[in-house]
Amino acid sequence: MSNMTKLRRYHAAVWDEPVVMEMGRRGRRGIMFPAADQAVTAAVGCAETLIPEGMRRTMPPALPEMSEPDVLRHYLHLSQQTLGMMGISLFGTCTMKYNARLNEALAARPELAEIHPLQDEETLQGVLEIIHRFDLALRELSGMDQFVFQPAGGADAAYTHACVTRAWLASRGELGKRDEIITSLQAHPCNPATAATAGFKVITLPLEEDGYPSLDALKAAVSDRTAALMINNPDDMGIYNPHIKEWVRVVHEAGGLCFYDHANFNGVMSRLRARELGFDACMYMLHKTFGAPKGGGGPAVGAYGCSAELAPFLPKPVVTFDGKSYHLDNDRDDSIGKVREFLGNIPVVLKAYAWVRSLGAEGIREAADLSVLANNYMDHELLKLRGVSRSHPQIDAWRMEMTRFSLGKLFEDTGVSAMDVQNRMVDYGIDAFWLSHEPWIVPQPFTPEAGEMWSKEDLDTWIAVLGAVIEEAYADPDKVRSAPHNQAVHQIKGAPLEDPAHWAMTWRAYVRKRAKAQG
Amino acid sequence: MTFTHPFMANSVPAIKKEMLDAIGAPSIEALFEQIPADHRMTRELALPPALRSEAELRRHLLAILRKNEDCEANLSFLGGGCWQHHVPAICDEIAGRSEFLTPVWGTPSSDHGRNQAWFEFTSQLGELLDMEIVGLPVYSWGCAAGHAIRMASRLTGRHEVIVPRIIDPERLSVIRNYCEPQQMPSHIAVVEIGFDAGTGLLDLAELESRLSSRTAAVYIDTPNYLGVIETHAGEIAALAHRAGAEFIVGVDPISLGVLAPPAGFGADIVVGTTQPLGVHMNCGGGTGGFIASCDEERYAREYPSLLVSIAETVQPGEHAFGLSLLHQSSYGSRENGKDWTGNSVYLWAISNAVYMSLMGPQGFREVGELIVQQAHYAAKVLAEVPGIDIVFPGGFFKEFVVRFDASGKTVRDVNRALRERGIFGGHDLSAAFPALGQSALYAVTEVHSRSDIDRLAASLAEILNR
Structure with a gap:
């Protein structure tokens, strides 16, 4: 009864966090290193004399100069401005599952990290x-x-x-x-x-x-x-x-x-x-x-x-x-x-080994069972929603752990695309779904993968949010097309990303092109 | 299932039944109807029994991990493509944040903070490198070099790359795979250039004689694999450019507080490692590579890696970060894309961003000065040990070659004796560089103290002169 699920309110953290290149003040320090021991300097001289002439850096890099706590807070703010699986992530083809924190703690030990x-x-x-x-x-x-x-x-x-x-x-x-x-x-x-x-x-x-x-x-x-x-x-x-x-x-x-x-x-x-x-x-x-x-x-x-x-x-x-x-x-x-x-990447191997040992043969079978059960549950509920269909509808068989759905009908009816829906679902704290690899074989594809981690309640929430967004698309398509509304920033403009006069893969490129644009 | 697993919320029998009832399926097994009987495994998996509790699992894993000996409990001078540098605590704190650690992709808005951190990685590395395009990282330095060489081949339409004989054998092996065997139609021939035996610098005469209209690129590292700063880099650039070739330079970015960025001496594409910038060695799992260039369209359009760009949003005055030129990647164009891309080491890019923000220009200068002084100090005190020669005694950054020929001992013997004293000696070069005899590559960084270096020298004196 997914449509009975009460939707939670969600809003991303908004810090208006500046790009780090604009932060800091000249002279601030985020980290210190010891000066070389006196005996070292006495034996070899200062660093400059040890570097062949012509190979020394003459202009210091224009990096931000920040205090240690300011760096910490900046990146904490950035983490908070990332939904990052804090919601419900059914990102298909990527098999989102629980990453045991025991494994993180073990991998961080010097017996592996060092x-x-x-x-x-x-x-x-x-x-x-x-x-x-x-x-x-x-x-x-x-x-x-x-x-x-x-x-x-x-x-x-x-x-x-x-x-x-x-x-x-x-x-x-x-x-x-x-x-x-x-x-x-x-x-x-x-x-x-x-x-x-x-x-x-x-x-x-x-x-x-x-x-x-x-x-x-x-x-x-x-x-x-x-x-x-x-x-x-x-x-x-x-x-x-x-x-x-x-x-x-x-x-x-x-x-x-x-x-x-x-x-x-x-x-x-x-x-x-x-x-x-x-x-x-x-x-x-x-x-x-x-x-x-x-x-x-x-x-x-x-x-x-x-x-x-x-x-x-x-x-x-x-x-x-x-x-x-x-x-x-x-x-x-x-x-x-x-x-x-x-x-x-040995730490990743350790974590995978830990996963196999945690589950054993029986647990691995259970994970497969639950992921296929959950997908068919999703499939059953999602096909009840207006404007949703699935690939190969003529194949009347239970699907495996994923189904490729289509919002083609919704798009025809309302002009709201799968990407618009994705942008609106994140407003409810639902991580983006996967659309499809290229080329698309159904119009307006989306591909959730339920996996074994997410609870039935989570799946019901996900389905209910999609249902709510679809209803919104029929009632007020502009609201969905202009989404997101509850995120740290609004929709990005896509065209500049493809334009050599505007793309800027670094801050220095951005500063140069901005100055040029402003004449 | 005989137990309810803590990772699986729906492994409660009543919930499974509820879901089966909802969809009208008789059993879970029925859901697998698509798999023909003769495709199925005919027995149960034979795996070691599950360690259901976190406590049991921890005990088991820790017992295995404790069979390792690490560079914290020992004093290590290993380098050669992976180095023990100081990792600021904040780097681990941020890389461990669940929002960065566990997810995959969101939308540009829901991933805003993560995308910004990526842009701050490329932007800060761009300042260190003096370059306007930096891609999101690839797997490793060798992979970055391999891609860069393929970029150069496409840019020039040529199929030969010149590399120095002094190169990390592992990196060269990766490059050779990327350059394809000669039977393949887009094979890139790898030409190796020797070095001056006294200085470790590239043999310019040999380089000049091998450059031709077939040369797509000249690739060098500075400092090179044996630690030597390539002082002829500007001349090499000029020679490469005169032949119409691209000049690709590999660098260790932690050196760039004190060493000149390669763009200044004519590099067209710069590659290197990201591991020294706030990532633990992780037994080589800390490895990451970068590719950078100037912001000319012809270069931009050859990148295989993901490129993140700043751009405006629909809200005036607001900016966000999105992927640029995605269409040319394998995601967008499959076999017609530029090489390929996929999951890489993007979490480490965030550690790198945090690291560079902490360092600032002063931090990079200080760490570079400390390293270069301590490395030279180490070379000097080791040179005083009877039986040891320093092969290239000047003009290096953090690594140098120690030769044991005069002692009559092999590196293997020396390293075994050092290990008994809690020291990991330098990496044995005798197999990869037989011309250097019994030599080892020693790395000294900011994690070492003067007393560590003195302890190494005293231990070697004891071992070699027993």
Whole structure:
């Protein structure tokens, strides 16, 4: 009975906080450092003489000069001017979930925060044990033979796959011959983008009426130029491709590799394993599915796992365990080397390992169950709202952990877009929903993902707020189109962001362009 | 589920039933009807048992973490791409704020404070660098260098990059991946240039001989991987530009209170690390990279990273912060975008912003002076230890190369003996730079005191002259 939910009042903190570049007064200090010990200066002289002439800084940087408490208060104000999951965030494709603060407290301890990545492996036994234990957990979840955590995000894991594919092809004398990677229109943009960056041509299969590309389209696309398939399943519409094993067979028969982008793992975890479906490699986002925080876009980890056949090509080092101690195996001639310096975002690995240990097998099954239950509950309630429809309405099946909805009807009726609705919902303390990756396959898309964290009451609130905004759109569309009204600032003007005369990616560019505009 | 998990509000049986009833489903299992039977796992997951209570979980994790030895309990001189610098307490306080720590994206209005903090990261780094465009960070210095080289290749239509032989081997490995194998159509050939054995500076004659109309970019670091400040940077810029190549310079931003920003000696694109600016080492998880340039449209339109810009709102006199040129990113253009982007290290950008606000011009000058003096002091007292040579004895910032050949000992032996004394010696260079013999890269920063350095020297004297 979501429409019975009483809506709370909300207003963002408004501090009118100036840009830090305008703050402070000359001579103020936010931090001090000791002067060098007298014996040091006596031995080597002053700093200036130690820096080769011509390489010294002559003009001090025009940074703000602020006291320590003023810096603290400024950034606290900025944090308060950020809704930042203090409301209800059902940001689809990102699997918003609780990030246990125990993990933050542990990761901040010197036993992890003050570790240098080039320490001798004997001094890194705790780090290596976490990596190895978590590797084993992901092997169990996926059926793969080896995981690495060097890729610094989901897209980096996709890129790693493209690099591994190159090395695998080179080992077979096929690099340069097999130069095509196949993906679908609904695959995350990182799949085609990283494939192209790695030098492959990209073939994108369009969706057909079942909600995924047809097997025939795939058969027509594969050839002796096929290097790999990079694909999600289910996709962001919550539709599972039941022919995926056949897909894998077709690509393998053509001589290509199959990579499972497990961005949407939350709904299928514990029910299927990538390797058993035939995939050669897969990727998990530890900052999404595995309970590590997102940090507004990282630090993140794209855990990349693969079959024994591909393991020699993995980025190095790989962590091994001899039954007694843990080792860094750098002696891997076929390795692609590095996709990023060092071992990976180890604190994120710790947090993901902690999440798996907190839930266990039973808890992971429960999280999948609840996320799919919650999405179908949302789906059921949202479709009752005026102006809301969902993709592929003819498919009368329960959806997985996400559904792609459309406000196309609302837009036709009122001129209020999905982005307008998003801007208005934040006025009620509801974090922005996700619309859709490019290209849009339904008009005015939106994609909430309920996940396992949010209570039924939260979901009811979310639904009620959307309902209220829709009613408002029909009654007073301008109010929604001019939203937000309860935020720290109003709608940003979009055009200057694309105009070289106006865009300003730094304060100094802004000051220069403003002066020019004022003549 | 045999228990109600604290992270999952709806794992109460009565609530699940209420939701199932509401949608008219017979069971949760029925909701998975889309997955064919022969796709399913045929057994239950075999994972270690759940540690349901926070207390048990904490005990387990802490027991593992305690198997590490860290740079607080030990005295460390490790550097080489990740450094132990002082992290002001306020950086941790702000990076730990839930509003910054846990979310993903909002709207420009609901993310106003976060976007402003990002803009303050780019703006303050822009002041340190003397550059008008700074992108939101990428994963690491190596990734920033890789992207910058690809930018230069697109800008010039050329497919060769010149890099110094003195370069972090890990960074070079990342760059090589970004430059693609030669079988790929957009392969960028990597040409390595040697150095003067006495000074560690780039071999200008070799550079000149290798520059050509194929050269898309010349890439250097200053200070370089072995610590040496590249005093010929201006000449290198001139040579690169004469060949029509872009000049890309990698820097450690904590040096820029005392060292000249690369824009002043002709850099077109500047890259580097963000880790020294208020982020803990985190076993390498503190790594982040930046890309910066002048605000010319042709550069702006090659950025793969997200760009945040200040702009007016519909309310006169009010400003907000939004993403610029998003269409050219992989989010906007998939395989036709500029390389790719995705989650990066944006939380660290906020730590970096806080750090730079605390530092101001005086803080950067002070920390730079302290570091350069202490590093030279360390080099000097180590040079007095019999069996030790300092390979490039002057013109460095915080790192320098210590050679143990004269002692007859290997770096491995020396470091083992140091560790018995609670000291992490410098990073062993003998495998990556065999020409330097048994050498190690030592890093000295503001976290060290004079007595720490004296203790290192005394320990080495004891170890080498036993």
